[in-house]
Amino acid sequence: xxxxxxxxxxxxxxxxxxxxxxxxxxxxxxxxxxxxxxxxxxxxxxxxxxxxxxxxxxxxxxxxxxxxxxxxxxxxxxxxxxxxxxxxxxxxxxxxxxxxxxxxxxxxxxxxxxxxxxxxxxxxxxxxxxxxxxxxxxxxxxxxxxxxxxxxxxxxxxxxxxxxxxxxxxxxxxxxxx
Amino acid sequence: xxxxxxxxxxxxxxxxxxxxxxxxxxxxxxxxxxxxxxxxxxxxxxxxxxxxxxxxxxxxxxxxxxxxxxxxxxxxxxxxxxxxxxxxxxxxxxxxxxxxxxxxxxxxxxxxxxxxxxxxxxxxxxxxxxxxxxxxxxxxxxxxxxxxxxxxxxxxxxxxxxxxxxxxxxxxxxxxxxxxxxxxxxxxxxxxxxxxx
Numbered sequence: 001x002x003x004x005x006x007x008x009x010x011x012x013x014x015x016x017x018x019x020x021x022x023x024x025x026x027x028x029x030x031x032x033x034x035x036x037x038x039x040x041x042x043x044x045x046x047x048x049x050x051x052x053x054x055x056x057x058x059x060x061x062x063x064x065x066x067x068x069x070x071x072x073x074x075x076x077x078x079x080x081x082x083x084x085x086x087x088x089x090x091x092x093x094x095x096x097x098x099x100x101x102x103x104x105x106x107x108x109x110x111x112x113x114x115x116x117x118x119x120x121x122x123x124x125x126x127x128x129x130x131x132x133x134x135x136x137x138x139x140x141x142x143x144x145x146x147x148x149x150x151x152x153x154x155x156x157x158x159x160x161x162x163x164x165x166x167x168x169x170x171x172x173x174x175x176x177x178x
Numbered sequence: 179x180x181x182x183x184x185x186x187x188x189x190x191x192x193x194x195x196x197x198x199x200x201x202x203x204x205x206x207x208x209x210x211x212x213x214x215x216x217x218x219x220x221x222x223x224x225x226x227x228x229x230x231x232x233x234x235x236x237x238x239x240x241x242x243x244x245x246x247x248x249x250x251x252x253x254x255x256x257x258x259x260x261x262x263x264x265x266x267x268x269x270x271x272x273x274x275x276x277x278x279x280x281x282x283x284x285x286x287x288x289x290x291x292x293x294x295x296x297x298x299x300x301x302x303x304x305x306x307x308x309x310x311x312x313x314x315x316x317x318x319x320x321x322x323x324x325x326x327x328x329x330x331x332x333x334x335x336x337x338x339x340x341x342x343x344x345x346x347x348x349x350x351x352x353x354x355x356x357x358x359x360x361x362x363x364x365x366x367x368x369x370x371x372x373x374x375x
Contacts, residue, residue, distance in 0.1 A: 025241055048241055051269060053262030060231035060263070064203070064238020067223060067360065069368045072238065089227045090235075093356030 010142035010168070011036035014101065015044070017143060021150040023099070024070045025050060027058035031077035033103030033169035038075065055080030059087035063096045071154055073099045078106065078122040078163075079115060088129035091159035098159035099150055100131065108166035123163060131159040136168060183343030184319060186280050190251060191216045192322045193278065198247075198330060201239055201367065205232035205252025207287040208347070209280055213251055215350040220366035223359055224352040230259030233277055237267050240275040240334075243367070247274050249329055254281040254295045254339075261304060267335050268309035276329045276336040277305070282344050290344065305337035313337035 014037055018026065026041040027050040028034060042049040052058050058074035065072040076084075081102060091098045105112070106119020118125075126133050132152055136145050145162055152160040190212040194202070202222040204213040209232075210224035225232055236250035257279045267275065283296035295301060305313035316325060316338050325338055353359060364372035 025238060048270070050237075050241075050266065053265050056230070057234045057260070057263050057266055060228065060234030060260075061238040063231070064235035064240075065242050066238075067235070067363050067367070068201075068239040068242025069364070069371060070238075070242035087228050087231055090231065090356075093227070094360040095357045096360060 007139040008142065010136070010139040011040060013139075013143040014146050015040040017146040017150060018073055019044065019046065021147070021154060022071055023073045023150070024048060025061060025065045025072040026075065027052050027061050027072065028075035029053075029055050029058075029077070029080050031075070031103045033077065033164060033166075034075045034101070037101075055083045056087040058100075059084055059090055059098065062098055063090045063094065066096050071097070071099075073101060075101050077103045078119045081122045081125055081161075082118050085125065085129055088131065088159065092130040095157045096159075097153040097157055098131070099153040100126075100159075100161035101146065101149075101164065102126075102161050103164045103169055104166045106166070110166070119166075126161050129159075131161050133161045133163055135163045135165065137165045139168065184317075184322075184340060185345070186212050186282065186342040187215055187347055188319075189280065189322065189340055189342060193249070193251070193326050193329060195326065200329065201243065201246050201248045203232050203236045203239065203248070203250045203252075204352075205229075205250070205256035207253055207256065208282075209251050209253045209256065210352055211347070211350050212280065214352040215347075218352055220362040222352070223363050226354055226356070229256055230263075232256055233260055233263040233267060236275055236277065237263070237270060237272060240272040241270065244272075244274060246367075247330055248272075248276070250275070250277045252277070252279055253286065254279055254283060254293045254301065255285045257301055258294055258299070264305050264308045264310070264337070268305075271309070271311070271335060273311075273334045275334045276332070277338070278325075278329075279337075279339045280342050281339050282342050284344055286344075295339075300339075302337055302339040305335075310335045310337045314339070316340040
């Protein structure tokens with residue numbers, strides 16, 4: 001039996017927010033932390049799941065979707081934020097709504113030193129690019145935080161990113177016991 | 179190159195003639211000026227930056243508007259910066275999307291430096307290998323009428339690498355205000371819905 005205090009299924013909550021916000025195009029570069037959310041979006045007949053070769057493609061896709069009257073969301077890990085920087089001019093100059101959901105690496109017990117520079121710089125890089133950031137530390141924050149970010153994007157015509165703490169996803173250890 | 183090089187302005191004018199319900203995304207630089215020279219239009223979205231994004235904007239638009247035809251007009255340099263988007267587009271297989279690359283084998287806005295296509299990069303072969311329904315290199319004007327017809331009727335995704343000349347052409351600039359370009363496009367396409375969502 002499930003206890004009332006059990007943690008909410010946060011990827012499921014994020015998917016439900018995307019549904020209720022009428023997000024139709026969901027693009028992504030995969031991340032282990034996004035595995036379940038990607039699967040939920042792929043299985044959702046009301047959504048088009050768009051795998052990208054690099055994250056900035058998703059900024060263009062979201063702009064085109066909005067021109068055509070649809071809403072988009074972009075999923076990535078923090079290393080992909082650096083790839084997006086120049087494309088963010090679309091949001092800044094044209095006022096295209098942008099909803100990014102970013103899983104963080106390089107911040108909580110990171111095993112891979114190569115993830116640390118971009119992971120640590122992610123919130124600042126987004127801010128400098130004109131993207132408002134909101135953060136999820138605990139599963140029960142997912143629903144309200146992604147809803148708030150979606151409103152910033154689609155009602156406020158802003159660029160908004162939800163940062164999902166590495167602590168929430170779990171630290172990747174490549175099979176070594178921490 | 180067989181025959182005289184195509185004039186980029188004439189190519190774009192021919193392709194956008196009687197454009198019907200065509201939705202157009204124009205890559206930054208000369209391609210955007212060419213589209214503007216053919217007639218500034220609310221349903222043309224010209225880019226002034228975000229180099230490499232033109233084809234992805236076209237994809238988002240094509241997925242959102244499956245009953246409309248979407249045309250991306252861009253240059254070889256802009257296309258080279260977004261080569262991966264050809265693979266991304268091919269995965270989605272949008273039947274209503276066509277890409278025309280005006281290939282002068284040069285970076286025209288920055289001093290006419292040679293681009294990769296001047297050294298033999300075959301963009302059409304890349305598009306075909308990615309899985310485009312049709313991709314070819316176009317040389318000479320004989321095929322332009324058929325190409326224009328394909329943009330309106332052919333089963334996409336379509337890719338045409340049109341070899342054009344390098345003669346300087348007058349600057350014909352579209353509006354620079356991105357918010358204006360976005361909103362006039364949405365109003366022309368969506369009507370009252372443009373404000374509602």
